[in-house]
Amino acid sequence: MRDVAVIGVGVTKFGELWDKSLRGLIVEAGLEAMHDSGVTSKDVDALYGGNMSSGLFVSQEHTAALIGDFAGLASRHIPATRVEDACASGGVALRQGYISVASGIHDVVIVGGVEKMTDVSESLATDALASAGDREWESFLGVTFPGLYAMMARRHMHEYKTTKEQLGAVAVKNHRNGALNPKAQYQKEITLEQVLNAPMVAEPLGLYDCSPISDGAAALILCPLERARKFTDNPVKIIASAQASDTLSLHSRRDICTMDATVAAARNVYRQANKKPKDIDLVEVHDCFTITEIVAIEDLGFVKKGEGGKASEEGLTALNAEISVNPSGGLKSKGHPVGATGVAQAVEVITQLRGEAGKRQVKNARVGMTHNIGGSGATAVIHIFEAI
Amino acid sequence: MSAPRFWREINQRYNLVGTECGNCGKKYFPIRSVCPECHRESIGKMKKVKFSGNGKVFSYTVIHVGSSMFQMQTPYIMAIIELDEGPRITGQIIDCETKDVKIGMPVESVFRKIGEDGKSGTIYYGYKFRLMK
Ligand SMILES: [Zn+2]
Numbered sequence: 001m002r003d004v005a006v007i008g009v010g011v012t013k014f015g016e017l018w019d020k021s022l023r024g025l026i027v028e029a030g031l032e033a034m035h036d037s038g039v040t041s042k043d044v045d046a047l048y049g050g051n052m053s054s055g056l057f058v059s060q061e062h063t064a065a066l067i068g069d070f071a072g073l074a075s076r077h078i079p080a081t082r083v084e085d086a087c088a089s090g091g092v093a094l095r096q097g098y099i100s101v102a103s104g105i106h107d108v109v110i111v112g113g114v115e116k117m118t119d120v121s122e123s124l125a126t127d128a129l130a131s132a133g134d135r136e137w138e139s140f141l142g143v144t145f146p147g148l149y150a151m152m153a154r155r156h157m158h159e160y161k162t163t164k165e166q167l168g169a170v171a172v173k174n175h176r177n178g179a180l181n182p183k184a185q186y187q188k189e190i191t192l193e194q195v196l197n198a199p200m201v202a203e204p205l206g207l208y209d210c211s212p213i214s215d216g217a218a219a220l221i222l223c224p225l226e227r228a229r230k231f232t233d234n235p236v237k238i239i240a241s242a243q244a245s246d247t248l249s250l251h252s253r254r255d256i257c258t259m260d261a262t263v264a265a266a267r268n269v270y271r272q273a274n275k276k277p278k279d280i281d282l283v284e285v286h287d288c289f290t291i292t293e294i295v296a297i298e299d300l301g302f303v304k305k306g307e308g309g310k311a312s313e314e315g316l317t318a319l320n321a322e323i324s325v326n327p328s329g330g331l332k333s334k335g336h337p338v339g340a341t342g343v344a345q346a347v348e349v350i351t352q353l354r355g356e357a358g359k360r361q362v363k364n365a366r367v368g369m370t371h372n373i374g375g376s377g378a379t380a381v382i383h384i385f386e387a388i
Numbered sequence: 389m390s391a392p393r394f395w396r397e398i399n400q401r402y403n404l405v406g407t408e409c410g411n412c413g414k415k416y417f418p419i420r421s422v423c424p425e426c427h428r429e430s431i432g433k434m435k436k437v438k439f440s441g442n443g444k445v446f447s448y449t450v451i452h453v454g455s456s457m458f459q460m461q462t463p464y465i466m467a468i469i470e471l472d473e474g475p476r477i478t479g480q481i482i483d484c485e486t487k488d489v490k491i492g493m494p495v496e497s498v499f500r501k502i503g504e505d506g507k508s509g510t511i512y513y514g515y516k517f518r519l520m521k
Binding site for chain 1: 448
């Protein structure tokens with residue numbers, strides 16, 4: 001296995017981008033990443049594209065070849081592979097790119113992630129997202145994607161006395177960070193009162209407990225660490241990559257307040273990187289809902305099980321506090337174009353490790369983590385990056 | 389959902405039929421052909437079992453923004469029910485106020501209309517739950 005570096009990053013503005021198409025978004029992010037890395041299309045050996053559901057959102061499948069085509073790579077005939085693991089598609093695409101470079105099969109790889117979600121109505125988008133759960137035994141019976149996380153939240157409140165205010169603290173913190181991110185969908189702070197008084201989506205989760213429906217794309221360029229300096233002065237090393245799975249339906253899980261897939265992948269990355277939770281300076285966790293961030297910081301070992309709500313309320317996860325969680329604003333404030341999310345999390349961590357994050361810069365950031373979840377936790381993919 | 393796709397599961401949806409592992413005795417819903425505990429020892433030993441439909445509320449939510457087939461019914465209650473025989477199952481709780489449900493309450497299953505496909509006019513039936521008196 002070879003060491004792998006990220007040598008270029010690109011990310012579009014996230015939001016309701018009615019003037020931009022699926023292909024337009026991903027090509028914009030991809031060209032930005034290539035420009036940032038210094039590679040040219042001649043150098044690229046393969047492309048991995050994370051996308052959850054372009055079939056349901058824009059009636060377009062076969063997305064990876066389309067991306068390669070409009071990035072001007074068709075005449076090079078490189079392998080272009082779409083990766084789909086629901087909301088973890090981007091993180092898993094990164095892992096596929098990492099594996100292909102680490103193994104020696106490819107040298108320079110583009111990893112992209114994209115979702116174009118706002119071309120359909122809210123109820124069709126709700127249906128498409130619900131397809132990440134068990135279609136036959138969950139969504140067909142009436143439970144939505146927010147509904148699954150709401151049941152997780154209700155049980156967490158029952159077992160650990162987590163409160164609505166503690167959930168709300170996650171949203172307030174992520175909006176505070178997102179206000180400092182020029183690419184974020186919502187660059188505006190919110191108050192706890194706004195969160196608590198928002199219309200309900202699935203009780204106990206209100207509108208401000210949920211990440212938005214978004215358009216957006218992100219891209220990374222990977223290459224062997226030993227070749228990285230030929231292209232760029234500031235490569236970032238991927239020091240661990242792990243992925244795990246669990247039952248598709250929430251009701252079949254051992255414990256709905258713990259994501260065993262996250263726990264399994266976390267154990268694996270900490271061992272690979274020879275790091276402990278206290279060695280991580282910043283983490284981009286998958287906060288599709290406020291409860292998801294609370295469960296994630298517990299499962300990743302930053303706090304004890306059941307103490308995620310309290311830690312969030314006490315400010316331990318704020319920018320430059322104990323552990324900077326979601327300095328980008330997270331899915332909640334930055335936006336959640338599902339297939340792009342895992343790649344965009346990596347873009348944020350690399351930007352932070354290069355010291356280029358501007359007003360939201362985490363001080364002395366050396367080691368960063370990304371945590372990307374699919375569905376209600378049936379897939380988890382985690383990476384650790386280190387500045388070199 | 390297409391009619392054939394629905395009809396394949398009709399015994400499970402109408403009669404709450406799942407499976408029991410002949411090796412370890414654990415029960416599952418919906419039907420599985422391999423026991424996740426026993427793996428290959430269970431192959432060929434998974435038998436059909438009908439559940440009583442009685443259980444307890446394990447967790448629940450009130451849905452205010454529904455998916456397309458359910459948006460006319462909001463707000464409605466969805467729950468994970470822990471059946472008396474062990475497995476957990478997702479279903480709607482009906483015939484009560486949204487504020488009446490609490491974790492741990494006993495429920496029983498009832499046979500009801502789940503929804504209809506507006507385009508084809510097909511009506512789907514299956515299990516829902518109500519609080520025990
Ligand atoms: Zn068994």
